[in-house]
Amino acid sequence: MSALSLVSSWGGDAMPDGVTIDRPVDATVYSSRQTAERRAARIRANVAELVGDLVDAWREHDDEALGFVSFAEFTAWLFGDVSRVSIPVEARRELVAGMTERDGLSVRKIADALGVSKSLVADDRKIMLHPQALDDARIIDAEVVEPLDPFRGLSARWEVLARVAAQAERGLTSVELDAELDAPLGTATGSLSKLAARGLIEIGSLDEARANRRPYRVTEPGRARLAELLTARDAAEGDVEG
Numbered sequence: 001m002s003a004l005s006l007v008s009s010w011g012g013d014a015m016p017d018g019v020t021i022d023r024p025v026d027a028t029v030y031s032s033r034q035t036a037e038r039r040a041a042r043i044r045a046n047v048a049e050l051v052g053d054l055v056d057a058w059r060e061h062d063d064e065a066l067g068f069v070s071f072a073e074f075t076a077w078l079f080g081d082v083s084r085v086s087i088p089v090e091a092r093r094e095l096v097a098g099m100t101e102r103d104g105l106s107v108r109k110i111a112d113a114l115g116v117s118k119s120l121v122a123d124d125r126k127i128m129l130h131p132q133a134l135d136d137a138r139i140i141d142a143e144v145v146e147p148l149d150p151f152r153g154l155s156a157r158w159e160v161l162a163r164v165a166a167q168a169e170r171g172l173t174s175v176e177l178d179a180e181l182d183a184p185l186g187t188a189t190g191s192l193s194k195l196a197a198r199g200l201i202e203i204g205s206l207d208e209a210r211a212n213r214r215p216y217r218v219t220e221p222g223r224a225r226l227a228e229l230l231t232a233r234d235a236a237e238g239d240v241e242g
Contacts, residue, residue, distance in 0.1 A: 051091045058095055071099065072113035082115030096121055097128035100137050107141050153233045158226070160191040164201050164218050165226055171204055171215025192216055200225055 031039070054075075057063070063074035075082040087095070095114060099105045107125075111118045125137055150166065151159045163180055164172045172180075177188035195201045200222035204215045218226070 048088075051088055054087070055091050055094060058098065070109070070113070071103075072109060075113050075115070079115075082113070085115060087114060087116075092116070093124045093128050096124040100125060100129065100140075101133055104140055107137075153237070154229065157191055157194070158229050160188065161195055161200055161218065161222060161226055162230075164192075164195075164216050165223060167215075167217075169217065171208070171217040173210055173213035173215050175211055175213050176215075195222070 057074070058071060063071045066074065068074040068077065079085050092114060096110055099110045099113065105113075107118045107121045110121045114121070125134060129137060151162050154162055160177065163177060174188045174192055175185065177192065178185050181188060192201065196203060196216065199219060201216045201218050204217065206214060208215055
């Protein structure tokens with residue numbers, strides 16, 4: 001019987017050599033209720049242990065011990081996209097409170113570290129912090145200047161031009177652009193082709209290819225057009241603020 005081997009990954013690291021998940025492609029297999037219940041219990045226990053270790057890692061500054069500059073960078077290294085990890089409410093609230101009071105982190109930095117929304121962090125703070133600590137946290141948030149999105153206000157086409165320009169001489173491949181846009185593979189190709197047809201970007205040579213894709217770079221006409229677009233956007237934002 002042929003089998004389909006599926007290799008699972010965790011945080012971008014493949015499972016150890018020789019460890020695969022094999023499932024027959026031409027048969028449907030159902031666990032018994034007893035087997036499913038035992039497996040569910042093991043999964044719950046492992047998740048609880050993982051979350052406990054994560055809280056301990058924060059308490060004992062594992063991120064600093066391993067040379068990371070922030071807990072957010074540490075969790076990104078552990079999980080890839082930490083938002084895929086569902087941290088139980090009690091553990092999350094403990095982390096939010098501690099990262100606020102002990103580490104003095106802003107809502108945004110905590111949200112990045114735990115893979116949750118800023119509004120959820122703010123709600124957790126209201127539940128966990130005493131009024132004075134909550135006021136102190138709000139002062140920290142007010143002092144943090146959120147960086148402006150450099151691509152804000154641009155249409156999809158002009159955002160692609162701006163993203164290519166942001167990479168300067170390195171350029172940007174279609175695969176890399178798809179990753180930046182968090183879009184399905186191949187989505188960016190059409191926009192890049194249209195910009196290239198208008199002479200606003202140009203494609204590099206074959207010997208510059210990365211992952212079998214040649215990088216695009218902005219041309220002088222492309223830089224001039226982008227400058228016009230950004231000037232118009234900034235002027236419009238200034239009118240709104242005024």
